[in-house]
Amino acid sequence: MDPLKALADAERKPYWLDSPAKPEPLPRLFGNTTAGLAVVGGGFSGLWTALMAKERDPSLDVVLLEGKKIGWAASGRNGGFAMATLTHGIANGLERWPEEIALLEHMGLTNLDELGETVARYGIDCGYERTGELHVATEPWQLAEMHQSVEVARELGVRFDVLDQDQVRAEVNSPTYVGGHWERDGCAMLDPARLAWGLRQACLSLGVRVHERTPVRHMRDAGTHMELLTPHGTVRAQKVALGTGVFQPLLRRLRHFLVPVYDYALMTEPLSREQLASVGWHNRQGVGDSANQFHYYRLTSDNRILWGGYDAVYYNGGRIKPEYEQRDETFVKLAEHFFTTFPQLSGLRFTHRWGGVIDTCSRFSAFYGTAHGGRLAYAAGYTGMGVGATRFGANVMLDLLGGEPTERTGLRMVREKPLPFPPEPVRSAGIQMTRWSIAQADLHQGRRNLWLRTLDKMGLGFDS
Ligand SMILES: Cc1cc2nc3c(=O)[nH]c(=O)nc-3n(C[C@H](O)[C@H](O)[C@H](O)COP(=O)(O)OP(=O)(O)OC[C@H]3O[C@@H](n4cnc5c(N)ncnc54)[C@H](O)[C@@H]3O)c2cc1C
Numbered sequence: 001m002d003p004l005k006a007l008a009d010a011e012r013k014p015y016w017l018d019s020p021a022k023p024e025p026l027p028r029l030f031g032n033t034t035a036g037l038a039v040v041g042g043g044f045s046g047l048w049t050a051l052m053a054k055e056r057d058p059s060l061d062v063v064l065l066e067g068k069k070i071g072w073a074a075s076g077r078n079g080g081f082a083m084a085t086l087t088h089g090i091a092n093g094l095e096r097w098p099e100e101i102a103l104l105e106h107m108g109l110t111n112l113d114e115l116g117e118t119v120a121r122y123g124i125d126c127g128y129e130r131t132g133e134l135h136v137a138t139e140p141w142q143l144a145e146m147h148q149s150v151e152v153a154r155e156l157g158v159r160f161d162v163l164d165q166d167q168v169r170a171e172v173n174s175p176t177y178v179g180g181h182w183e184r185d186g187c188a189m190l191d192p193a194r195l196a197w198g199l200r201q202a203c204l205s206l207g208v209r210v211h212e213r214t215p216v217r218h219m220r221d222a223g224t225h226m227e228l229l230t231p232h233g234t235v236r237a238q239k240v241a242l243g244t245g246v247f248q249p250l251l252r253r254l255r256h257f258l259v260p261v262y263d264y265a266l267m268t269e270p271l272s273r274e275q276l277a278s279v280g281w282h283n284r285q286g287v288g289d290s291a292n293q294f295h296y297y298r299l300t301s302d303n304r305i306l307w308g309g310y311d312a313v314y315y316n317g318g319r320i321k322p323e324y325e326q327r328d329e330t331f332v333k334l335a336e337h338f339f340t341t342f343p344q345l346s347g348l349r350f351t352h353r354w355g356g357v358i359d360t361c362s363r364f365s366a367f368y369g370t371a372h373g374g375r376l377a378y379a380a381g382y383t384g385m386g387v388g389a390t391r392f393g394a395n396v397m398l399d400l401l402g403g404e405p406t407e408r409t410g411l412r413m414v415r416e417k418p419l420p421f422p423p424e425p426v427r428s429a430g431i432q433m434t435r436w437s438i439a440q441a442d443l444h445q446g447r448r449n450l451w452l453r454t455l456d457k458m459g460l461g462f463d464s
Contacts, residue, residue, distance in 0.1 A: 001346040003335030007266075007353065012326050014077035015267035015306070015352035016193035021125075023197050025069050025212040026204075029233040035063040035209075037401070038228055038237035040216050040250065042066025043075035044192075044386060045243030045379060047199040048394035051118075053241075054206040056398060062208045063235055065228065067215030071196025073245060074386065077356040079265065079296050079308050081133065081286045082115060082388040084108040084186040087413070088364035090156070091149050096363060096459065097413050104413060105156050109185060111392045116188060122205070124198030126190045127301040133187040134163075134171055134285040136180040141445040142290040143179045150181055159184045172287055173280045174341045182285060189286050189298050192387060219250045221372045241397045242378040243390070246359035247320065251371055251378060256420035258380060259431065260320050261360040264330045265308030266338065267300075267352040271345070276303055278344040292438045292446070295337060304351070307338045312358075312384075314435070316428040325355040358384045362460045363418035365389070368396045377401045381418065419460050 011018065037060055039050045050064045070076075086108040087093025093101045112130075119128045137143040150160045161182040163171065168180040203210055211230075219240070220227040228235040242250060246260045271279070286298045288309075295309045311330040315321075331353045339346060361367060361381030366389060368379045377400040379393035386393075396414055399406040408414060421427050437451045448456065 001339045001348075003332050003339070006335050006339070006348065007331055007350050010266065010331075010350040010353045012353060014193075014354040014356070015304075016080070016191055017072065017076050018352065019193060021194055021197060023200070026210045027212075029065065029211040029214045029230050029235070031232070032234045032236070033063065034061070035235055035237045036061040037063075037239045037241065038226070038235045039064040039241045039243060040228065041243035041245060042070040042196075042200070042210070042212065043073055043243060043245055044196065044199070044390035045245065045393060046241070047075075047196060047203060047243075048391045049241045049243055049397055050203045050208045050210075051199055051206065052394055053398055054203070054208055058206065063237070064203065064208055064210045065214045065216055065230060065235065066210070066212045067247075069212050070200045070210070071193050073247075074356050074358060075196050076193040077265075077354055078192050078387060079286070079298065079306060080190050080192045080387065081296060081298065082112060082188045082190055083133070083385055084112040084388060085385065086111070086365060086389050086392055088383055088385050089149075090153050090158070092364050094152060097411075100412055102156050104411070105158060107392065107408070108388070112186075112188060112388050115388060115391050118202075119190075119195070119198070122198060122202040124195060124202065126192075126194035126198055128188055128190045129284060130185070130188040131284045131286065132182055132184040134168070134180055134182050134287045135290055136168055136172070136174075136177045136287060137290050138176045138178060139291070139445070140178055145446060146179075146181060146290055153183075158186065171280060171283060171285065173278065173344070175343065176341050187286050188388075189284065190387070191301070216250060221375070226372060226375055238375070239401045240372075240376040241394075241401065242376065242380075243394070243397075245380065246357055249380075251376070253371075254378065254380060257361050257367060257418055259314060259318055259360050259421055259427070260357045261384075262313040262315070262324050262327070262355050263308065263358050263384060264311060264313075264327055264334065264353070264355040265306055266331060266334050266350045268305045268307070269349050269351050271303045271305070271348070275345055275348065279342060291442045293442055295334075295341075305338075307334060310334060310337065312435070314428070314431045316432070317424060318427065320357055324357070326353070327355060330355075359386075360384070361418045362421060365413070366393050367417050368393065368400065368414050369417070370400050374401070374403055419458065
């Protein structure tokens with residue numbers, strides 16, 4: 001199938017946000033106000049923080065300020081894989097926090113259970129399905145690496161089913177698969193934009209004041225409280241939680257730890273019954289392949305296929321620009337890979353193509369902290385795995401603002417910061433070298449060159 005033909009009619013916007021369920025934006029903030037807690041950012045991070053702050057203390061006066069619209073950024077345009085992992089996978093967590101990994105896995109599963117319970121409790125219609133994730137290998141060397149992590153996972157009590165070539169193809173039928181495993185509990189599929197809009201509604205129902213199109217331009221420590229300055233009003237808040245993702249941080253120190261990395265995705269038209277039968281996919285798992293440059297893909301409730309990943313693009317200089325959300329070179333590559341994976345779907349067309357920016361940090365999993373004498377908390381750096389983990393991060397921020405030690409705030413993962421990225425232009429040079437090396441590793445049976453091995457030793461990395 002000619003990828004250009006398949007892409008010809010694809011709209012240049014995120015599929016999930018292009019929905020009749022999209023709510024009208026809530027009013028801007030006009031005038032001055034006060035709050036017990038001001039949450040900045042209306043992605044998952046901010047929404048979970050505002051919601052759970054109210055659940056913890058219904059009398060707390062909470063205001064949420066979103067610069068554009070709720071869920072417009074990464075939260076409303078991602079793959080919709082809500083993962084249990086808090087550490088960007090077991091292998092990364094084991095490498096960094098071996099003594100905590102069992103607890104972290106347990107906390108991650110509990111977090112995902114509670115996420116599902118919240119979705120049910122507030123009746124959020126976001127197509128939530130706890131189908132797990134199928135990790136597929138397309139080369140024998142990936143299989144060997146996969147088996148190692150399965151062993152570790154099993155020792156930690158995580159439910160992994162190892163599948164040989166026939167078994168994995170019986171789940172999802174692609175001639176490219178050589179084997180895989182099914183992580184049954186570790187992942188749920190959902191419609192991320194509908195989750196964000198549903199969380200907005202849940203916040204409103206508990207009395208959170210939500211203002212959209214209200215960017216916080218400056219933040220000031222006024223001694224007894226914080227002041228947040230927006231274009232048409234000011235919030236005097238006792239406490240502040242920052243859920244601003246990768247965008248220009250209000251706290252300067254965060255800029256050393258975060259780089260914007262663009263990730264891209266395609267959505268197909270709905271599959272016919274015959275097309276779906278040709279792929280199987282009865283158990284509707286999310287699927288990820290196991291190269292360093294990996295694809296992720298899944299079914300939607302109306303049986304489209306979302307197909308994303310592979311290219312993780314850092315634009316030199318580290319700017320965030322709307323035009324970076326479209327990259328034809330990547331879309332063509334993704335379409336080619338799609339038809340290599342599913343040749344039986346030749347003729348299928350894509351309806352949407354889009355990209356989004358990811359808050360990447362050098363340890364691949366979120367970091368947390370406080371500032372201004374404990375009046376402000378932040379969580380950022382989810383590195384492409386924040387759909388589930390932002391809920392955990394929101395709980396960490398609320399614990400930190402509460403000031404009392406908790407099991408979460410005692411974690412080394414929470415207390416430690418990632419290594420900062422070097423300043424530009426070394427930053428761009430280093431990241432492009434890393435991207436090139438990762439692509440080379442995939443071409444050479446996963447063998448990591450000296451550059452990657454050195455970064456591994458330093459605990460530094462680059463991922464989406
Ligand atoms: C294409 C793509 C695919 C992905 N797929 C997955 C996936 O399948 N599974 C997964 O777990 N993760 C995935 N991710 C990552 C996931 O989407 C993010 O980790 C998560 O959404 C981060 O949420 P957030 O609230 O921290 O950030 P964001 O969603 O970026 O929200 C931050 C918000 O803060 C607002 N803001 C920033 N500064 C200010 C300010 N000064 N004043 C007011 N508002 C401000 C912004 O406008 C924005 O709305 C993907 C990301 C992308 C881009």
